[in-house]
Amino acid sequence: MFAATKTSGTLWLLLICLTAQSTSSRHRRKLHLRAEPDSSIGDVIAPRNLSPFQVSIQNAHKKHKCSGAILSKDWIVTTAHCMKRANVSTYRIVTGTQTLGATDARIAVYKIEYVIPHPHFDKPKKSNDIALIRTHKSIEFNSLVKEIKCLGSPLPRDSLVMHTGWSWRKGVAEKEMRGVYHRVIPYALCLSYFESRVRNPIGPGHMCLNLPRDKDYCLRETGGLLVHKTKLAGLSSFGAPCASGEPFIATRISFYYDFIRTIMRGCVRCKQEFGFQARFFDL
Structure with a gap:
């Protein structure tokens, strides 16, 4: 009887150890997965072709000013304060580039037809920082240029x-x-x-x-x-x-989803404007 009790006790102790080891292992893995992205910048x-929907917005001197995302063949979204002081008639959009200044048959340059910033940009301060850019002609998609x-x-x-x-x-x-x-x-x-x-x-x-x-x-x-x-x-x-x-x-x-959708669907008939002007719509 004593031997059976001793054996039972040994098995119970082993089960506790294995359970603890398994729990500790799972905990370490969880900590590792959570800590890994936070432990360093790691850029x-x-x-x-990681980001074929990304564009370089450049000034008249071909200097990169900011990035933007291709939403369709005619529309790009970026931040409003990127375009606030921009002379949009001289700015350009470069698609398909991953290295600034590189040349490739699939890299293209587009002029800006007009910019539509959020009507309440910077009200309150640093809020509603979003703008849509209408390109002068439709963007041609290829293996390096896509929409998102x-x-x-x-x-x-x-x-x-x-x-x-x-x-x-x-x-x-x-x-x-x-x-x-x-x-x-x-x-x-x-x-x-x-x-x-x-x-x-x-x-x-x-x-x-x-x-x-x-x-x-x-x-x-x-x-x-x-x-x-x-x-x-x-x-x-x-x-x-x-x-x-x-x-x-x-x-x-996501907060500006309706703003983006409304402009893209309804503003193709808007009067062309060359400059940074807030324009209001029935959103």
Whole structure:
């Protein structure tokens, strides 16, 4: 009887150890998966054709000013403050490029017909940072140039988005497109960083993203694409000039889904305008 009890006790102890080991292993894996995207910036030169729906918006001197996303053969979305001081009659849209200044038969240049910013851009400060660009002629799609669909619903906390853009690391492959994952952080946490520094900066049209400390990583452009799976979730807008551990803010595409859809469907008959003017529609 004692032997049976001893054997039973040994088996029970072994079961406890195995259960604990399995739980610990699962916990380590979970921590590793959660920590990996947050442990460093980890940005790399983007693989070829990672973001075929991304465009370079350039001034008259062919200097890259900001990024944008191709929504259809005639429409591009970007940030409003990218275009605020732009002379749109001299600006150009470059499609199909991954290296600024590169030449390829599939790379094309388009003129801007007109720009439609959000009518309440910067009201309140740093809000409604979105604009639509109508190209002078329809964009031709190919293996390097495609359109992207908009995300119609907000992302939950901890969702991962792929951020692509140019000019992040000064002096290091500045003309090469780069890509990095960011994690969506809670509204309350994001607000705590900004509420005492900028008047009313964070609203429902913003998306807050983690930006771990990395002194060499600096956001030198706006309109960088934030893609969740296969859809456009946001456009980089503002934040700390260089990564200091504080979050940075993006324009939340889902919040402006109806604004985008209404303009794309109904504004093809609008009068052509060459300049940055707020125009109101029955949204």
